Amino acid sequence: MLVSAKEMLIKAKEGHYAVGQFNINNLEWTKAILLTAQEMNSPVILGVSEGAGKYMCGYKTIVGMVEGMIEGLGITVPVALHLDHGSYEGALKCIEAGFSSVMFDGSHYPIEENIEKTKELVRITGEKGISLEAEVGSIGGEEDGVIGAGECADPDECKMIADLGVTMLAAGIGNIHGKYPANWAGLSFETLDAIQQKTGAMPLVLHGGTGIPAEMIKKAIDLGVSKINVNTECQLAFAAATREYIEAGKDLSGKGFDPRKLLAPGTEAIKATVREKIELFGSANKA
Numbered sequence: 001m002l003v004s005a006k007e008m009l010i011k012a013k014e015g016h017y018a019v020g021q022f023n024i025n026n027l028e029w030t031k032a033i034l035l036t037a038q039e040m041n042s043p044v045i046l047g048v049s050e051g052a053g054k055y056m057c058g059y060k061t062i063v064g065m066v067e068g069m070i071e072g073l074g075i076t077v078p079v080a081l082h083l084d085h086g087s088y089e090g091a092l093k094c095i096e097a098g099f100s101s102v103m104f105d106g107s108h109y110p111i112e113e114n115i116e117k118t119k120e121l122v123r124i125t126g127e128k129g130i131s132l133e134a135e136v137g138s139i140g141g142e143e144d145g146v147i148g149a150g151e152c153a154d155p156d157e158c159k160m161i162a163d164l165g166v167t168m169l170a171a172g173i174g175n176i177h178g179k180y181p182a183n184w185a186g187l188s189f190e191t192l193d194a195i196q197q198k199t200g201a202m203p204l205v206l207h208g209g210t211g212i213p214a215e216m217i218k219k220a221i222d223l224g225v226s227k228i229n230v231n232t233e234c235q236l237a238f239a240a241a242t243r244e245y246i247e248a249g250k251d252l253s254g255k256g257f258d259p260r261k262l263l264a265p266g267t268e269a270i271k272a273t274v275r276e277k278i279e280l281f282g283s284a285n286k287a
Protein backbone atom coordinates (compact mmCIF):
# COMPACT_ATOMS: atom_id res chain seq x y z
CA MET A 1 0.00 0.00 0.00
CA LEU A 2 1.19 3.48 -0.81
CA VAL A 3 1.68 5.88 2.07
CA SER A 4 1.91 9.64 2.42
CA ALA A 5 5.46 10.96 2.77
CA LYS A 6 4.53 12.88 5.92
CA GLU A 7 5.39 10.38 8.62
CA MET A 8 8.64 9.18 7.00
CA LEU A 9 9.86 12.77 6.60
CA ILE A 10 8.99 13.87 10.13
CA LYS A 11 10.92 10.83 11.40
CA ALA A 12 13.81 11.68 9.08
CA LYS A 13 13.98 15.28 10.27
CA GLU A 14 13.92 14.17 13.92
CA GLY A 15 16.47 11.42 13.26
CA HIS A 16 18.83 13.61 11.20
CA TYR A 17 18.78 11.60 8.00
CA ALA A 18 17.07 12.06 4.63
CA VAL A 19 14.73 9.93 2.54
CA GLY A 20 15.61 9.64 -1.14
CA GLN A 21 13.16 10.51 -3.86
CA PHE A 22 14.16 8.49 -6.91
CA ASN A 23 12.40 9.36 -10.14
CA ILE A 24 10.97 6.53 -12.22
CA ASN A 25 10.70 6.20 -15.99
CA ASN A 26 9.48 2.67 -16.59
CA LEU A 27 9.02 -0.76 -15.07
CA GLU A 28 12.74 -1.54 -14.72
CA TRP A 29 13.37 1.75 -12.90
CA THR A 30 10.53 1.16 -10.48
CA LYS A 31 11.51 -2.44 -9.80
CA ALA A 32 15.17 -1.51 -9.21
CA ILE A 33 14.28 1.23 -6.70
CA LEU A 34 11.65 -0.78 -4.81
CA LEU A 35 13.88 -3.87 -4.52
CA THR A 36 16.83 -1.82 -3.27
CA ALA A 37 14.75 0.05 -0.69
CA GLN A 38 13.40 -3.27 0.54
CA GLU A 39 16.88 -4.86 0.69
CA MET A 40 18.12 -1.91 2.72
CA ASN A 41 15.00 -1.64 4.84
CA SER A 42 14.63 2.02 3.89
CA PRO A 43 11.56 4.17 3.30
CA VAL A 44 11.45 5.47 -0.27
CA ILE A 45 9.70 8.04 -2.42
CA LEU A 46 9.10 7.31 -6.10
CA GLY A 47 9.09 10.56 -8.08
CA VAL A 48 7.16 11.04 -11.33
CA SER A 49 7.50 14.19 -13.41
CA GLU A 50 4.60 15.23 -15.62
CA GLY A 51 6.73 14.30 -18.65
CA ALA A 52 7.45 10.83 -17.23
CA GLY A 53 3.74 10.55 -16.43
CA LYS A 54 2.88 11.04 -20.10
CA TYR A 55 5.66 8.67 -21.14
CA MET A 56 4.29 5.93 -18.88
CA CYS A 57 0.80 6.37 -20.37
CA GLY A 58 -0.79 8.40 -17.61
CA TYR A 59 -0.97 8.51 -13.82
CA LYS A 60 -3.47 5.65 -13.52
CA THR A 61 -1.09 3.31 -15.35
CA ILE A 62 1.65 4.28 -12.89
CA VAL A 63 -0.51 3.77 -9.80
CA GLY A 64 -1.52 0.34 -11.13
CA MET A 65 2.08 -0.61 -11.86
CA VAL A 66 3.48 0.55 -8.53
CA GLU A 67 0.69 -0.95 -6.41
CA GLY A 68 0.93 -4.21 -8.33
CA MET A 69 4.68 -4.29 -7.87
CA ILE A 70 4.50 -3.61 -4.12
CA GLU A 71 2.23 -6.63 -3.83
CA GLY A 72 4.01 -8.83 -6.36
CA LEU A 73 7.50 -8.20 -5.00
CA GLY A 74 6.40 -8.35 -1.35
CA ILE A 75 7.58 -4.80 -0.59
CA THR A 76 6.92 -3.94 3.06
CA VAL A 77 8.96 -0.72 3.50
CA PRO A 78 6.98 2.56 3.33
CA VAL A 79 6.60 3.72 -0.30
CA ALA A 80 5.22 7.11 -1.32
CA LEU A 81 4.28 7.76 -4.96
CA HIS A 82 4.93 11.43 -5.56
CA LEU A 83 4.33 13.89 -8.39
CA ASP A 84 7.53 15.85 -9.02
CA HIS A 85 7.28 19.53 -10.07
CA GLY A 86 3.56 19.33 -10.67
CA SER A 87 1.37 22.03 -12.10
CA TYR A 88 -1.85 22.79 -10.20
CA GLU A 89 -3.86 20.75 -12.74
CA GLY A 90 -1.31 17.94 -12.72
CA ALA A 91 -1.49 17.71 -8.93
CA LEU A 92 -5.28 17.37 -9.08
CA LYS A 93 -4.99 14.60 -11.69
CA CYS A 94 -2.49 12.66 -9.56
CA ILE A 95 -4.66 12.98 -6.45
CA GLU A 96 -7.55 11.62 -8.49
CA ALA A 97 -5.43 8.75 -9.87
CA GLY A 98 -4.30 7.56 -6.43
CA PHE A 99 -0.86 9.13 -5.84
CA SER A 100 -0.03 9.38 -2.13
CA SER A 101 2.02 12.58 -2.43
CA VAL A 102 2.23 15.56 -4.79
CA MET A 103 4.46 18.52 -5.36
CA PHE A 104 2.94 21.75 -6.51
CA ASP A 105 5.66 23.85 -8.09
CA GLY A 106 4.28 27.36 -7.96
CA SER A 107 7.74 28.88 -7.86
CA HIS A 108 7.27 30.59 -11.24
CA TYR A 109 4.15 32.42 -10.02
CA PRO A 110 4.29 35.68 -8.07
CA ILE A 111 4.38 34.74 -4.36
CA GLU A 112 0.71 35.79 -3.81
CA GLU A 113 -0.49 33.42 -6.53
CA ASN A 114 1.81 30.64 -5.33
CA ILE A 115 0.22 31.08 -1.87
CA GLU A 116 -3.37 31.03 -3.20
CA LYS A 117 -2.90 27.84 -5.22
CA THR A 118 -0.85 26.15 -2.49
CA LYS A 119 -3.62 26.94 0.06
CA GLU A 120 -6.20 25.26 -2.13
CA LEU A 121 -4.03 22.16 -2.45
CA VAL A 122 -3.34 22.09 1.31
CA ARG A 123 -7.10 21.79 1.77
CA ILE A 124 -7.58 19.07 -0.88
CA THR A 125 -4.57 16.94 0.10
CA GLY A 126 -5.39 17.37 3.80
CA GLU A 127 -8.85 15.85 3.29
CA LYS A 128 -7.30 12.80 1.61
CA GLY A 129 -4.22 12.32 3.81
CA ILE A 130 -1.85 13.02 0.90
CA SER A 131 1.46 14.79 1.49
CA LEU A 132 2.14 18.07 -0.31
CA GLU A 133 5.47 19.61 -1.29
CA ALA A 134 5.70 23.27 -2.21
CA GLU A 135 8.57 25.16 -3.78
CA VAL A 136 9.91 28.63 -3.18
CA GLY A 137 12.59 30.14 -5.40
CA SER A 138 13.13 28.29 -8.65
CA ILE A 139 15.77 25.58 -8.80
CA GLY A 140 18.32 26.00 -11.56
CA GLY A 141 18.95 23.77 -14.53
CA GLU A 142 16.28 22.09 -16.58
CA GLU A 143 12.97 20.94 -15.07
CA ASP A 144 11.09 19.19 -17.85
CA GLY A 145 12.03 21.81 -20.40
CA VAL A 146 11.82 24.78 -18.01
CA ILE A 147 15.24 26.35 -17.56
CA GLY A 148 15.78 28.28 -14.35
CA ALA A 149 18.91 30.00 -13.09
CA GLY A 150 20.16 28.62 -9.74
CA GLU A 151 18.87 31.00 -7.13
CA CYS A 152 18.42 31.20 -3.40
CA ALA A 153 14.95 31.35 -1.91
CA ASP A 154 13.88 34.20 0.36
CA PRO A 155 13.60 32.73 3.90
CA ASP A 156 10.59 34.97 4.67
CA GLU A 157 8.74 33.65 1.62
CA CYS A 158 9.65 30.13 2.74
CA LYS A 159 8.04 30.79 6.10
CA MET A 160 4.89 32.17 4.44
CA ILE A 161 4.49 28.98 2.38
CA ALA A 162 5.47 26.64 5.24
CA ASP A 163 2.85 28.27 7.48
CA LEU A 164 0.11 27.31 5.00
CA GLY A 165 0.41 23.73 6.25
CA VAL A 166 2.35 22.01 3.48
CA THR A 167 4.12 18.76 4.41
CA MET A 168 7.55 19.59 3.03
CA LEU A 169 9.23 22.52 1.40
CA ALA A 170 11.67 22.71 -1.49
CA ALA A 171 13.75 25.86 -1.53
CA GLY A 172 16.47 26.91 -3.91
CA ILE A 173 19.83 27.08 -2.12
CA GLY A 174 22.05 27.23 -5.19
CA ASN A 175 21.24 23.65 -6.22
CA ILE A 176 20.43 22.84 -9.83
CA HIS A 177 18.90 19.97 -11.79
CA GLY A 178 21.02 17.77 -14.02
CA LYS A 179 24.81 17.71 -14.11
CA TYR A 180 26.57 20.47 -12.18
CA PRO A 181 28.85 22.74 -14.23
CA ALA A 182 32.56 22.86 -13.33
CA ASN A 183 32.21 26.46 -12.09
CA TRP A 184 29.27 25.72 -9.75
CA ALA A 185 29.46 27.81 -6.57
CA GLY A 186 28.16 25.04 -4.28
CA LEU A 187 25.20 25.01 -1.91
CA SER A 188 24.44 28.12 0.11
CA PHE A 189 24.40 26.81 3.68
CA GLU A 190 23.80 30.33 4.92
CA THR A 191 20.48 30.39 3.04
CA LEU A 192 19.61 26.87 4.19
CA ASP A 193 20.31 27.76 7.82
CA ALA A 194 18.19 30.91 7.57
CA ILE A 195 15.32 28.93 6.02
CA GLN A 196 15.47 26.21 8.66
CA GLN A 197 15.45 28.82 11.44
CA LYS A 198 12.29 30.39 10.01
CA THR A 199 10.50 27.14 9.18
CA GLY A 200 11.34 25.08 12.28
CA ALA A 201 10.20 21.47 12.13
CA MET A 202 9.23 21.59 8.46
CA PRO A 203 11.12 18.91 6.47
CA LEU A 204 13.15 20.62 3.75
CA VAL A 205 13.72 19.17 0.30
CA LEU A 206 16.91 19.28 -1.73
CA HIS A 207 16.34 18.95 -5.47
CA GLY A 208 19.09 18.20 -7.97
CA GLY A 209 20.87 15.61 -5.81
CA THR A 210 23.04 14.37 -8.70
CA GLY A 211 26.69 15.25 -8.27
CA ILE A 212 26.48 17.23 -5.03
CA PRO A 213 29.60 16.16 -3.06
CA ALA A 214 28.91 13.81 -0.13
CA GLU A 215 30.14 16.32 2.50
CA MET A 216 27.71 18.95 1.22
CA ILE A 217 24.86 16.42 1.33
CA LYS A 218 25.72 15.55 4.94
CA LYS A 219 25.89 19.18 5.96
CA ALA A 220 22.56 19.88 4.25
CA ILE A 221 20.99 17.00 6.22
CA ASP A 222 22.43 18.48 9.44
CA LEU A 223 20.74 21.76 8.54
CA GLY A 224 17.27 20.24 8.12
CA VAL A 225 17.13 18.63 4.68
CA SER A 226 15.00 15.48 5.04
CA LYS A 227 14.23 14.60 1.42
CA ILE A 228 16.73 14.51 -1.42
CA ASN A 229 15.72 14.11 -5.05
CA VAL A 230 17.83 11.93 -7.31
CA ASN A 231 17.01 11.59 -10.98
CA THR A 232 19.86 12.23 -13.43
CA GLU A 233 22.33 9.99 -11.61
CA CYS A 234 20.17 6.90 -12.15
CA GLN A 235 19.78 7.85 -15.83
CA LEU A 236 23.54 8.21 -16.29
CA ALA A 237 24.20 4.87 -14.55
CA PHE A 238 21.56 3.09 -16.64
CA ALA A 239 22.91 4.55 -19.90
CA ALA A 240 26.54 3.73 -19.12
CA ALA A 241 25.79 0.09 -18.23
CA THR A 242 23.61 -0.37 -21.31
CA ARG A 243 26.29 1.16 -23.52
CA GLU A 244 28.88 -1.19 -22.08
CA TYR A 245 26.67 -4.23 -22.76
CA ILE A 246 26.12 -3.23 -26.38
CA GLU A 247 29.67 -2.11 -27.03
CA ALA A 248 30.85 -5.50 -25.77
CA GLY A 249 28.61 -7.04 -28.46
CA LYS A 250 26.57 -8.95 -25.86
CA ASP A 251 23.30 -8.22 -27.61
CA LEU A 252 24.66 -10.08 -30.65
CA SER A 253 25.65 -13.24 -28.82
CA GLY A 254 23.09 -15.95 -28.04
CA LYS A 255 19.80 -14.43 -26.90
CA GLY A 256 21.48 -11.26 -25.66
CA PHE A 257 18.91 -9.25 -27.59
CA ASP A 258 16.16 -10.42 -25.21
CA PRO A 259 15.01 -7.24 -23.44
CA ARG A 260 15.14 -9.04 -20.13
CA LYS A 261 18.88 -9.52 -20.74
CA LEU A 262 19.52 -6.28 -22.60
CA LEU A 263 18.01 -4.12 -19.83
CA ALA A 264 19.44 -6.12 -16.91
CA PRO A 265 22.84 -4.39 -16.59
CA GLY A 266 21.18 -0.95 -16.63
CA THR A 267 18.69 -2.08 -14.00
CA GLU A 268 21.52 -3.39 -11.81
CA ALA A 269 23.33 -0.06 -12.25
CA ILE A 270 20.26 1.82 -10.99
CA LYS A 271 20.17 -0.49 -7.97
CA ALA A 272 23.82 0.26 -7.22
CA THR A 273 23.18 4.03 -7.46
CA VAL A 274 20.13 3.84 -5.20
CA ARG A 275 22.04 1.72 -2.68
CA GLU A 276 24.87 4.26 -2.58
CA LYS A 277 22.42 7.15 -2.04
CA ILE A 278 20.45 5.38 0.69
CA GLU A 279 23.73 4.79 2.52
CA LEU A 280 24.80 8.42 2.09
CA PHE A 281 21.39 9.79 3.16
CA GLY A 282 21.35 7.53 6.25
CA SER A 283 17.87 6.05 5.68
CA ALA A 284 18.92 2.38 5.73
CA ASN A 285 17.09 0.43 8.46
CA LYS A 286 14.73 3.35 9.10
CA ALA A 287 11.68 1.71 7.52
Ligand SMILES: [Zn+2]
Binds near residue numbers: 085143207208
Ligand atom coordinates in the same frame (compact mmCIF):
# COMPACT_ATOMS: atom_id res chain seq x y z
ZN1 LIG B 1 13.37 19.26 -8.83
